[in-house]
Amino acid sequence: MKTIFKRPEALADFPTHYCPGCTHGITHRLIAEALDELGLRERAVGIAPVGCSVLAFNYFNFDFQQAAHGRAPALATGIKRGRPDLIAFAYQGDGDLASIGMAEIIHAANRGEKFTVIFINNAIYGMTGGQMAPTTMPGQVTTTSPFGRNVEDVGYPFRMCELLASLRTPAFIERVAVHRPKYIVKARKAIVKAFRYQAENRCFGFVECLSTCPTNWGMTPHKALDWLEENMLPYYPLRNFKDPETDENPEPAQGGGDAS
Amino acid sequence: MAKVLMKGNEAIAEASIRAGGLYYFGYPITPQNEVAEYLSRRMPEVGGTFLQVESEVAVSNMLYGAAGAGVRCWTTSSSPGISLMMEALSYIAAAELPCVIVNIMRTGPGLGGILPSQGDYRQAVKGGGHGDYRSIVYAPASLQEAVELMPLAFDRADRYRTPVLVLGDGMIGQMMEPVEFREHEFPPLPPKDWATDGCKGRKPNVVNSLYLDPVKEEELNRKLVAKYEEIARKEMKSDEYGTDKPYRVLLVAYGTTARICRTAIARLAEEGIGVALFRPITLFPFPAARLKELSRPAEFLLSVEMSTGQMVEDIELAVRCRKPVHFYGRQGGLVPTPEEVVDEVKRLLAGAKGGAA
Numbered sequence: 001m002k003t004i005f006k007r008p009e010a011l012a013d014f015p016t017h018y019c020p021g022c023t024h025g026i027t028h029r030l031i032a033e034a035l036d037e038l039g040l041r042e043r044a045v046g047i048a049p050v051g052c053s054v055l056a057f058n059y060f061n062f063d064f065q066q067a068a069h070g071r072a073p074a075l076a077t078g079i080k081r082g083r084p085d086l087i088a089f090a091y092q093g094d095g096d097l098a099s100i101g102m103a104e105i106i107h108a109a110n111r112g113e114k115f116t117v118i119f120i121n122n123a124i125y126g127m128t129g130g131q132m133a134p135t136t137m138p139g140q141v142t143t144t145s146p147f148g149r150n151v152e153d154v155g156y157p158f159r160m161c162e163l164l165a166s167l168r169t170p171a172f173i174e175r176v177a178v179h180r181p182k183y184i185v186k187a188r189k190a191i192v193k194a195f196r197y198q199a200e201n202r203c204f205g206f207v208e209c210l211s212t213c214p215t216n217w218g219m220t221p222h223k224a225l226d227w228l229e230e231n232m233l234p235y236y237p238l239r240n241f242k243d244p245e246t247d248e249n250p251e252p253a254q255g256g257g258d259a260s
Numbered sequence: 261m262a263k264v265l266m267k268g269n270e271a272i273a274e275a276s277i278r279a280g281g282l283y284y285f286g287y288p289i290t291p292q293n294e295v296a297e298y299l300s301r302r303m304p305e306v307g308g309t310f311l312q313v314e315s316e317v318a319v320s321n322m323l324y325g326a327a328g329a330g331v332r333c334w335t336t337s338s339s340p341g342i343s344l345m346m347e348a349l350s351y352i353a354a355a356e357l358p359c360v361i362v363n364i365m366r367t368g369p370g371l372g373g374i375l376p377s378q379g380d381y382r383q384a385v386k387g388g389g390h391g392d393y394r395s396i397v398y399a400p401a402s403l404q405e406a407v408e409l410m411p412l413a414f415d416r417a418d419r420y421r422t423p424v425l426v427l428g429d430g431m432i433g434q435m436m437e438p439v440e441f442r443e444h445e446f447p448p449l450p451p452k453d454w455a456t457d458g459c460k461g462r463k464p465n466v467v468n469s470l471y472l473d474p475v476k477e478e479e480l481n482r483k484l485v486a487k488y489e490e491i492a493r494k495e496m497k498s499d500e501y502g503t504d505k506p507y508r509v510l511l512v513a514y515g516t517t518a519r520i521c522r523t524a525i526a527r528l529a530e531e532g533i534g535v536a537l538f539r540p541i542t543l544f545p546f547p548a549a550r551l552k553e554l555s556r557p558a559e560f561l562l563s564v565e566m567s568t569g570q571m572v573e574d575i576e577l578a579v580r581c582r583k584p585v586h587f588y589g590r591q592g593g594l595v596p597t598p599e600e601v602v603d604e605v606k607r608l609l610a611g612a613k614g615g616a617a
Contacts, residue, residue, distance in 0.1 A: 078325025
């Protein structure tokens with residue numbers, strides 16, 4: 001009998017603690033599929049952040065380290081500089097990466113560290129209970145922005161891909177979404193590519209995954225998918241920002257641009 | 261091997277390379293910059309890794325990552341930089357990862373100044389970061405001792421899976437002395453079968469300090485305590501001077517101040533005043549048993565430090581407060597002179613004789 005669907009070897013047979021409708025599970029699976037496809041599982045070291053995915057080490061079937069809040073890129077740097085033959089990736093949320101870990105991510109990208117970052121942007125702090133994140137949308141209500149994010153007071157949400165793409169160092173940087181099958185197919189391709197570039201020792205890889213948080217957004221899972229589409233896609237365009245294959249002579253990328 | 265004249269920071273760097281500390285992450289801060297400058301040239305020659313990075317916070321988390329991947333890694337910094345490393349140091353202790361951190365102490369609190377100090381004793385010896393943990397702490401008093409302690413520090417870090425601190429001061433880092441790099445032999449180390457270095461042929465490893473289950477967290481705490489008790493039993497190191505002759509006063513000092521005390525003791529001996537020195541080489545574990553023994557013939561003890569007396573409480577604990585423990589120290593980067601120590605000993609002896617309170 002031909003197998004057409006099975007659990008990736010890189011994914012552990014372990015129930016997750018994620019809320020119903022949360023997209024972490026999709027992204028976990030994409031990572032596992034990518035590592036299996038490229039045959040990298042036995043060399044892989046994942047890094048779990050502080051946030052909802054703090055327990056990610058339980059959900060994958062390969063080596064893992066658990067990091068202090070925001071420091072996953074520093075751990076990954078230590079791992080790759082110590083053992084360049086390993087395949088390291090940091091799995092980080094928006095508070096972890098774009099707030100407390102801003103210095104670590106920018107410097108790792110600028111050094112061109114040969115590891116992969118999977119950046120989960122769901123516009124909110126999940127684990128701590130729905131506080132305003134550096135990526136919270138203008139006007140978005142959270143537990144610490146009860147009147148909506150006031151950009152006059154706290155500024156606009158960070159666009160991390162655009163920020164990192166402005167660096168001169170070659171990299172693979174792409175923003176994807178995981179809320180509809182058609183986007184998930186593209187997300188999978190970007191994740192595979194980022195890991196392939198790492199395996200080829202070519203460049204730093206950064207894949208931002210626009211994700212949902214039905215629980216802290218206060219919506220049904222279905223409504224959350226629509227909310228992402230309507231509110232996040234216009235502000236966070238889905239596209240490739242940098243690719244060593246196409247950037248013959250990479251120059252600082254221009255912000256914005258059409259979704260591709 | 262012949263002796264070579266080296267600056268302390270460079271001697272520490274070379275000794276670490278020879279001990280297999282081939283992975284170094286650092287951030288500039290005075291007075292220890294010569295370590296990174298030396299390694300930036302030397303590491304490429306030996307196939308090691310030197311990386312200057314964005315902050316001490318990042319440095320210490322890189323140690324977590326690299327140590328977790330099973331390589332011998334280390335860093336150096338000075339007081340304010342060490343404070344920034346305390347985040348990861350706590351995680352490193354909890355995840356039971358081996359690494360070596362050298363603190364060439366400068367003055368504080370705050371930004372302080374760049375002159376020598378011993379003001380980080382408590383931070384190093386009592387924990388430093390959050391939570392229930394300790395680090396082995398070595399305190400070299402000469403450059404030769406520093407180059408001997410580096411291989412020991414790396415070995416013990418691996419053997420006990422624990423962070424090891426080497427506590428020097430600006431004098432140790434900046435002065436020049438002849439040093440000889442000797443070969444060091446240690447018993448074989450256990451394999452790093454816990455490292456996250458790829459799961460080929462085995463079950464996945466996890467390097468972690470998260471314990472949401474209180475029972476599991478308590479188990480970790482107790483496991484760490486058992487480890488620290490074993491370290492206390494096996495790893496105490498100390499040195500003594502003048503204890504083979506009769507003495508009325510026992511000085512207690514580590515690092516640079518211990519050298520000053522030796523000069524003071526020689527001068528006091530010329531005046532017929534018997535004084536001895538006890539010098540802890542490990543500050544944790546504090547060599548309490550030997551200190552207690554040596555305190556018996558003394559009328560009192562005098563702790564000499566470049567701090568406001570941070571070691572005094574450990575001395576009092578060691579002698580169970582059976583002998584008076586006095587303190588003499590200078591702060592702010594001022595180094596006690598032998599004359600000051602001589603005068604203080606005489607003043608205290610006169611006071612003791614007069615029975616003044």
